[in-house]
Amino acid sequence: MATFKKFEDIEAWQLARELSKKVWKLTCLGTFKDDFGLKQQVNKSTGSVMDNIAEGFGRGGNKEFIHFIGISLGSLDETKSQLYRALDREHI
Numbered sequence: 001m002a003t004f005k006k007f008e009d010i011e012a013w014q015l016a017r018e019l020s021k022k023v024w025k026l027t028c029l030g031t032f033k034d035d036f037g038l039k040q041q042v043n044k045s046t047g048s049v050m051d052n053i054a055e056g057f058g059r060g061g062n063k064e065f066i067h068f069i070g071i072s073l074g075s076l077d078e079t080k081s082q083l084y085r086a087l088d089r090e091h092i
Contacts, residue, residue, distance in 0.1 A: 007057040016050035016072070023079070032091035042082040048075035 007013050023046045026032060027039040049072050056068025086092050 004057065007054040010053060010057065012069075012072075013050055013053040013057075016046070016053060016076075019079070020046040020050055023083075026092065030091060031089070032086060035086075035089065035091060038082060038085060038089070038091075042079060042086065045075050045078040045082060048072070049079065 004010055020043075023042055027043060032039060052068045052072035052075060056065040056072070059065060059068070083092070
């Protein structure tokens with residue numbers, strides 16, 4: 001198993017960061033930018049994906065890291081659900 005010296009080296013965190021940037025840009029366009037509640041919620045959940053990976057890493061133990069990866073996956077599913085709502089509202 002790979003050993004990471006910092007959370008920024010974790011590929012999952014890097015991908016979550018990219019997702020967060022892409023979702024932010026998406027929420028600044030068209031009608032999405034005016035749906036303040038959904039815009040805020042989806043940006044928070046994408047941020048939680050990367051933040052929980054970082055927090056789990058920072059806890060220093062495998063058991064806690066795995067726990068926070070699970071929380072991160074939950075936030076990712078939350079993001080997915082919110083993007084379906086955005087699709088249904090024809091923001092995307």
